Amino acid sequence: MKKIINVKARLIMPAIVFMAVLSGCTNDFEEINRDVAETELENVEPNFFIAPVISRGPMGDLQNVFNVQFSLLDMWVQYFANYNRTSGTSAPGNATAWWNKSVGDIENLNRAIAAIKEREEVTNDEQIARIMKVYIFQRLVGVHGPIPYFEMADLTGNNPNYDDEEVIYQDMLKELEEAAAALSEDLPIMIPEQDRLFRSDVEKWQKFAQSLRLKIAMRLSEVNPELARSHAEAAITAGVIESATDNGLIELGSQFGWGSQNGYHTYQFGWGAPINMSRSFENILVGLGGIDFPDPPEPGEGEDPIVYIVDDPGVAIDGKESSLDPKRNLFRSGVPSKVDPRGPLYFGNFGFAQDEATLDNGEVVNVDNQWVGNPAGLNTVDLGKEEYNTFYYASLGNNYSKQDRPYEVVKYHEVLFLRAEMALKGWDAKGDAKFFYEEGIRQSMLWHEVDETLIDTYINSNDLNTYGLSVNYDFDSGQTLPNGLPADSKLAKIITQKYIGCFPDFSWEAFADFRKTSYPFLIPLADPEPSIYSLGDLQAANPDAYPKRVRYPNVEAVNNAEKYNQGVEFLGGSELENVPLYYDPNK
Secondary structure, three states, X not given: OOEEOOOOOOOOOXXXXXXXXXXXXXXXXXXXXXXXXXXHXXXXXXXXXXXXXHHHXXXXXXXXXXXXXXXXXXXXXXXXXXXXXXXXXXXXXXXXXXXXXXXXXXXXXXXXXXXXXXXXXXXXXXHHXXXXXXXXXXXXXXXXXXXXXXXXXXXXXXXOOOXXXXXXXXXXXXXXXXXXXXXXXXXXXOXXXXXXXXXXXXXXXXXXXXXXXXXXXXXXXXXXXXXXXXXXXXXXXXXXXXXXXXXXXXXXXXXXXXXXXXXXXXXXXXXXXXXXEEHHHHHHHEOOOOOEOOOOOOOXXXXXXXXXOXXXXXXXXXXXXXXXXXXXXXXXXXXXXXXXXXXXXXXXXXXXXXXXXXXXXXXXXXOOOOOOOEOOOOOHHHHOOHHHOHHHOOEOOHHHOOOOOOEEEEOHXXXXXXXXXXXXXXXXXXXXXXXXXXXXXXXXXHHOOOXXXXXXXXXXXXXXXXXXXXXXXXXXXXXXXXXXXXXXOHHHHHHHHHHHHOOOOOHHHHHHHHHHHOOOOOOOOOOOOOOOOOHHHHHHOOHHHOOOOOOOOHHHHHHOHHHHHHHHHHOOOOOOOOXXXXXXXXX
8 A cells, every 4th residue: 555645735835935836937047047045945845846746737827837738749740730829939038938838847947856865755746856857858959959957947046058869868768767666555645636747656756757757758769879779678578658647637627727638628628729730630631540520510490401512622722832732722611521539529519500602813702611730830921811821721629628637747658659759760669569559549549539340440441641651560552751751651650650549749849750760740830930930942852841840939039148158059050949859760
């Protein structure tokens, strides 16, 4: 039996401590790294520093998710097209709120660890704090590159030095290995109500730590295969997530508030504009698996039957969409005949109150029941044109924009796809790549509530998507992508199915996967910053045509200038978003 300490808040708690626990943002490192008062460590249980990080650390609050996950990464990996944004080019202001919130979380975790050591206690809480630190850091280093790691919010009051990515990754793997090994059913742990991720289940925390270790190891598999293989195999041996019952979810509420409800609900309904499916995602989903697009809903009493336009070839529009897109510069109505069955669930809101619209070129088109994707990265001028009206395009489905949809931290099917990729390399994943690949698809479809009778047909299908990718693991179309890579290789299948299956809270990992493998194939952004991306690259699917990192926040260049310059030096002298990160083999 695991031991639980029933820690209750003291009736009187110093205001400064209360603010330390709840604070999510601060203006600079000097404010964050203020000296720790001994009275704080004496009067506050360590759990009070850890609980808010578990609750909101993975998710942040709506502003943090909006500024990094939604405004940048979701568009860069093209789960979505636009949210009335410009090209998605990273600006120094994009990451400020999320960066400050992350630093505040690291400070809270460091305070918890310091309090535990001060009391000379041996508890599971210290190991949970170490695991959560790695979770936050792997996101920071995964999109920014070099960051302050060893000295971030270390309670000294000093501005922290930046550290090299390779050293950071090595230490994160070590921390997870040690923390997972130190967790024990025989040690005290916070009460379940304080742990919104795993309800103080020690075994689930161990599996989470090892699964996170596996994920980080596979991120490094192309640049440090020896280190990656060692930690990936050790994580599998130690025990990773083995079923959907081990999934890590942050439960959310149905009341409006910063961080208390699902952010996508706020964006699509609270802030009044549909979150559109991207054209790249449409091209990935259409045709894949050979499953018929679902029938239209039954009409209500007194209503006419709904009739879909199927496989509409479209009408020409005056657009500047990429030549790499076979559907470029066409306005299409209706639905495709075949589609991955998750597609209409992910983007289940389609159609518009009116039947017809007049495009800018005078063409009258049908806009009723339209399931198509919008090009990602359009500028604000193009977004204002009738042919790109966000209300005409498929938008995020109801199940994914619910106020109380949990934020997905780690899922079983993600781990299965990691093991498939690992086994494909010939590493010991305790099983073969085909099994993990197919089971990953199955578990993803069950998770997303796909009709179970469709799953086997889908897995065995040789039908191709827009670019020649099939689902059947043993089939190869032999086609080539516009970037010169095989369209239907086993690696293409694994990474693309991982991309599809882990939607929507997965853009952090999809970004790393795309930078590492160039899969799935994505159309370059429609109107990126010309000082960063060359138009030639955009038409050639060159790796340089895509964003490679998120820029540091403004506050670092101002308040931590000397140390910020260390990070820029680690990046080779420039911190623009076209600088590749350590795990990117296209350096």
